[in-house]
Amino acid sequence: MKPLDPRLLRYARSTRAYLAVTVALGVTLAALIVAQATLLADGITAVFLHGATAASLLPTLGWLAVVVAGRGFVAWAQEVMAARSAAGVKSELRRKVLARLAEIGPRDRQPTGAVLTLVTRGLDALDAYFARYLPQLVLAALVPAIVLARLLPADLVATGTIALTLPLIPVFMALVGLHTEAANRRQFRLLSRLSHHFLDVVAGLPTLKLFGRARAQAGTIRRISAEQRRLTMRTLRTAFLSSLVLELLATLSVALVAVGIGLRLVSGHLDLATALLVLILAPEAYLPLRQVGANYHASAEGLAAAEEAFAILERPVPAAGTGPAPTGTIAFEDVVVRYRDADALRLSALIQPGEVVALTGPSGCGKSTALDVLLGFATPDSGRVTVGGVPLSGVDLERWRRRIAWVPQRPYLFAGTVAENVALGAPGDVTEALRNAGADTFVTDPGMPLGDDGSGLSAGQRQRIALARAFHRDAPIVLLDEPTANLDADTADGVMAAIRRLAAGRTVVVAAHRPELIALADREISLAPAVVA
Template sequence: MKPLDPRLLRYARATRAYLVATVALGAVHAALLITLAFLLADAITGVFLHGAGVPQLLPLIAVVAARSVVAWLQEVAATRSAAAVKSELRRRLLAHVAGLGPYHRTPAGEIATLAGHGLDALDAYFARYLPQLVLSVLVPGLLLARLLPADLIATLTIAVTLPLIPVFMALVGMHTEAATKRQFRLLARLSHHFLDVVAGLPTLKLFGRAGAQAGIIRRISGEQRQQTMRTLRTAFLSSLVLELLATLSVALVAVGIGLRLVHGELDLATALTVLILAPEAYRPLREVGANYHASAEGLAAVEEVFAILETPLPAEGGAAPRDGALVFDQVEVRFPGRAEPALRLSATIEPGEIVALTGPSGCGKSTALAALLGFVSPASGTITVGGVDRETIAPTAWRSKIAWVPQRPHLIAGTVRENIALTGADHDAVVEAARLAGADTFIAALPDGYDTLLGDAGSGLSAGQRQRIALARAFLKDAPIVLLDEPTANLDTTTAAEVMDAIRRLAHGRTVLIAAHRPELIALADRELRLAGSLTPAGA
């Protein structure tokens, strides 16, 4: 794990200004530290050796006050920079995940953990670790340069013992990095599992398995707790090692100073200056080691964020979409961890044709729609639209020509109107789309009609009502190509009939692909295309 990952500079521009400010403030801090040491040494020497009166306290107070102001400015810069970096990384992460599409392999629970708790852990990195990292380079260098003409022996002693701390830090850090990554992965796993359990709680309660899932969550939580305690134990032990090493090094310098002072080889002012500055040479490195553990979780989360951000997005540039036949030419789609292809298909769908994709579960019906949408890329073969390879068409332009109704449409926490008008259509257009989808009757019966607030995932509506909201979106988009993924699945006969009436209206004059099981839904199609695992001939 790098002390400063260069990707932070690339993905979070606020880091650059913060680093400049941190270096500048660190240099001022080191200069004030040296000034304070010399003022204290002169004041003490004047009182004890020359019988001077009470020393002038104003310069000392001014230097101490200036150091306090510098420390405050560092804290302000760190807090604001951390907030700016976290905000920028969250925006990039969410935008990138949206660009990758719904078939990206990172589970939703892990992404939520990364965007929330994971990036919040960067506060410790920016507020404590990074400033000390800069000081650990600036302060020892400036102190050694100032001590060299005053006391060569003490300077050499510090120069020889100082590198031992980074060596031990590196040894401890390698162990800490692995432990922190394991801890964060366990936390992400726990979050993902908990999200799945909450989403499936009605089914688990129905089958009496909620208690078993509580036991699994308890077990994963116990593993995460044990891993956290191991990481903390490593942090405490490493701090002890670094403190002991720094203390022994300062003691070595102090013994040499004392012996030479007793034998008259060193004057009191120089001895006091060295004794004041010697601990300060080791302090930044000790604090870097201590603060590394506080920032390690944030760095581990950033590693995961960068892994997602570096996943290539589909190229936005490309050819404009054309009208014409949709052709699957020897298309094979494969998913990691699966030996057999998820889809094998060769077929041609003419403009205006309604085609039902049928076959057993797992034969690739939904995958065929995902490939056409550009959410997955074929391992071999091509999909062409009007003779143009879909891979060369700009994804945004291509998807603007498609209306997609998934098997389980997602509804946002908002009003019914907002859920239909995702693209910001006016009220009259929303009402007309709802009427064509057969949704206007039940919407009118809701407490506030189109202004009725829905919960997450459309809670408050039945499965059939959610499906008709999704069909209303498709009517509102008025796209020439319509993809329907099991639109009547899990619906009773009456509701399914109402949905199919809406599909008939939606299909008129459009090219429609329907992933279907129900015979009555297949009957709506001009042609059935059966997927059975082997390459399906065109026109089957």
Template sequence: MPAVDPRLLRYAKATRVFLALSVLIGAGQAVAILAQAWLLATIITDAFLHGAGLDDLSGQLALLAIALAGRALLAWVAEVIAHHASAAVKSELRMRLLHQVVRLGPRWLTGERSGELTTLATRGIDALDDYFARYLPQLVLVCFVPLIVAGRMFAADWLSATIVLVTLPLIPLFMILVGLTTKQLMARQWASLQLLAHHFLDVLSGLGTLKSFGRSRVQVATVEKLAAKQRKATLASLRIAFLSSLVLELLATLSVALVAVSVGLRLVDGRLDLQTALLVLILAPEAYLPLRLLGAHYHASAEGLGAAEQVFTVLDREIPATGTALLKANRTIELEHVMVASPDRDSPALDGLCLTIPPGRVTGVVGPSGSGKSTLLAVLLGFTRPDAGQVVVDGIDLATADLDDWRSQIAWLGQDPMLFAGTVFENIRLGRPAAAEFAVRRAAGAARVDVPLEQVIGERGNGLSAGQRRRVALARALLLDAPLLLLDEPTEGVDPDTEGELLNTLPAAFAGRTVVLVTHRPALLGLCDQVVELAPAAVAV
């Protein structure tokens, strides 16, 4: 990633304002540096050569204090602005990343590691603090402060300015060479961190299963191995950081020493006056200081730069253009010769499917595993676009629809519904936060939720059985009161007695809605007005 990636300006608008303010503050700091150097050189010269006292120098000393205070104030303002800009940019990037993940949909998400995305959205974006608070302001100063200082030195002593101009490029040259190595190390460190986070999240999610099979200690060893790999990668990057800082500091120190030797020899010979010599000696370190600090801050910001590169990779992923047509979900839905390719096998998930879903009716979908039942629901949700054929709603192609508006009319119960830490009541009301309590209890009754709504559950429904989790998710879908209801195995994991109770309550909940019911339970097919059987897809061996 370049020092200032154009994508950062595109995706985080706060960066533009921050850069503009940084330029203004940097210009002010450059003026303060020149004023400070000139005043200090003049005061020392007047005091030692002309015997000026405090009364004579009071005006100059006051100006020097103002210059020092102004420089310190500008540095403080720059840091405050940098932290505010960092917070704004992180918030904007995080929201864009989350929105992009939602827009990419479940089909894309199934190919990604949740632990890596979580680390990217939290620790990764948070690592941009050092980039904005330290590296980027210093980069702005590097662009013009050394040149302004060198220009003032040239006006005073061309030989010293020439030494500075010749040696200055050596520092960014070494920074580039070091950066090539650092980039590889930081990429390796970030990859090991994401792998550790992903594996640790998987272990936590399946800890109960691991304990029941006596495999928890094996995973402890695996986590320790990954943690050791992460530790070694971190120490390797720190080693490079310390060594590169030593090289840059040494180079800057030697360059200033060359200027000092040149000035000293000519001062002894009388070819250079004291005020000019002092001015040059005071300004020379200031010319190298921005580059030295830039090199030091680069390593602190490298992790954030690596994470930002991955964030931009996600944000740059092309999303099929959505239309603007506003469709009504309580209309006839027709699938005309729909074909959806499968990335995991040679044969398509759906191949030439023709289906009419009448409004206000229950359509059952059956078929063996791999026949495309869940893919059909993904097509209806707009998560998956047909590779051939089209989905027509009341005569209008779904590809031209405003998908956000379309999905707002759908209640969906997927194969693996997500329940969050909190009460059962909060999980049911998740999709309709303003729902009244009686509506939540009515949906829970229709779904035969047999646990107290005030009961607190853990992440992913920890504390509930598989059937109870399923019924809580079903109640959440019923509460939405959406005109189109898509249910994928709603009675999976439910015992026969409870399933019998659901057969009595669901018809009333389905009344007036268009329902697509994916199931392999024969009992549920009795609720359907029509049943569609999907043929099994060929599996490549």
């Protein structure tokens, strides 16, 4: 990532205002540094060379107090603005990343663990970038230039020495930064991998315990965690060593300036006021560059996360149609959907209005992908899908999806009441929908609270809540993805009875394995296995 990536200005507009304020504060701080050095040099010279009294120094001391207070105020203002800007940028990037992931759809979506790491800890690490790195970067561009401009008429030799040694620090920073940036990217990717794997293990822990594989997965997590720890310590070691190099380089540069000043002062070629001014301002010229190097490592994780966010935001999404939602026959016309090196779906079929169709075939043949294509979550690589002769690619997907009720294989239930989970914001009473779905046998009150992901409910009960959603939506098209998977025979019978009621007068497309579920359909469409290129 560049020192100030222009994509930050494009995707996080609040960065622009913060950058403008930071530049203004940087100019003010640089001016105050020069004023403080001038006042100190003049005051010390007045005391040692001219015997100035405390009374005669009161104006100088008063202005010095004002300058010091001004520097404190500018530092405080930078901290406040940095905190506000960081919060605004993180919130803006999170909203845009999640919105883009929703537009991309499930086919090309990143692993859940990686997304969670990015939008939580990853973007939170931008605090160090805005609070420490970016202000110092602005000061590194402004303070040395203003200090050199002040010293140029006072002492040409010292100005030349500082001007020649200042570029050495950015050169070493760039060399160290190239190594550190790559290491931090590896560290962030490993953290995302660890988070995703841990999330999968937690979600599948009952199954792992059932088949005795929990200990093996615990060993995998320990191995990835140890690798993450080693990489983190290696990155920290690089950060400490680079800080040592920059501090040593800046110290030697200041010492070089001080030696020259001392020799010329002793020989009488330089006056005390100028010597003091140079000695006070020289460290100030190097300080912002040293701070940039020191704070870069603290912000590197945030920069790596921002790169991941930009990669998501720059991923192309299918062009959205604008036409109204059509009605009529659904036609798959030589549709091919590819994923990596395999055909995830190859399908040519017609689905008439009011027809119940079962998509069958072995696992991986594209049954769920066919439903994703109808939902607009996947785009055919070749061929097209039409509804009533109208290509789905030219249809407004939001309007089209209002005509669809979708019941996934494992529906997600939110923390809230049963009624809220069934209605999903749509108006109306959910009691009849619960009764039609057979959920009234365990839901005594629609206001009954549910835990996150329906904790406390069985798989069959969650599936009936999802069917109640479809009844409440009352859409003319219903898509069902293996609605009886992982259910025992009695529970599956109850779910299929609810599906019979749901299918009345609607077009239903169901991905099915069970013969009993296939028997509910008017006809069967068999999909061929995936073909690897």
